[in-house]
Amino acid sequence: MKNFDQTVIQYFRQEAELSIHYLSIDCVVFGFHEGRMRVLLLRWKGTNEWSLPGGFIRKTESADAAAVRILRERTGLQQLFLQQFHIFGDAIRYDEEDTWRRIGFPVDRSKWSERTISLGYYALVEYAEVTPRPDLLSDACDWWSLDELPNLLFDHNHIIDVALAGLRRQLPYQPISHLLPETFTMPELQRLYETILGRTLDARNFYKKVQASGILQRTDERRTGTPYKSPYLYRFDPVAYPAVIRGGHLSFL
Incomplete structure (x- = not known):
C-alpha cells in the first residue's frame, strides 16, 4: 500500500461500487511520429512498471462508451477513432501474484472478481494532437516506440501484438488518415x-x-x-x- 495515498484507495472503493468487476477495457493508442509507430503507456505510481491505459466498465454505460471515456481522459481528444479488436478471456492470462506484488494493490482484492475478461480496443490518433495525461494510479503517461517496449504489466505486451496484427489485417478498410x-x-x-x-x-x-x-x-x-x-x-x-x-x-x- 505504500505507493498509494488515501485518494487512490477511495477511488478503488468507488470503482468497486460503480463498475462491473469481471469486465474491463484495455486500450492500445497508436500514434505515428518521426517515422515510427508508437503506443501510449502509463507508469504505475511509485514504480517503474508500465501498462496500457484501461479501466472497468461502469454498470450504467456501454463497452464503447467506457472505452471513449477512458481514452478521452488519457489523451485529451474529444473525437476518437476506436476499433474493438479482440476479447482476452483466457482462464489464466498472467501471473497475478507476481503482478500485484510489483505494483502493490492498495485495497482488499476480495472485493473484486478472481478473473477479469478484457475487451481490447485500439485507437488511431494524430500524435501532435494528443496531450498524454496520467490517471490517479499512475505517475506518467508517455509515448513508447513499438520496437522499444518494456516488459509490461499483466498481458499487455500480448495485447499490443494482437492489436497490431488486427490493424494489419484491416488496413484495406481502416482510415489510417487519423495517424497523419x-x-x-x-x-x-x-x-x-x-x-x-x-x-x-x-x-x-x-x-x-x-x-x-x-x-x-x-x-x-x-x-x-x-x-x-x-x-x-x-x-x-x-x-x-x-x-x-x-x-x-x-x-x-
Missing part, C-alpha cells in the same frame, strides 16, 4: 504503411498505385527543409477516400 496530419508527403505516407506492415514497399510502385486509387489530392505546397528535392504535400480526398475505405479497395497494399 492534414497534409503529408508521399514518402511519409509510404513510411506509415511500411511501419504498420513491418516490411519495405517499392517506392515507385507504391506511388503509382496510390495515385491510381484516387484517394489523395496534391496541394500546391511542398515540404521544405529536406535534404532532397522538396516533395509536394498531399491530403486525403474527403469524398474518394471514405468511399474506397468502405469498399476495402486499397489494392496497393
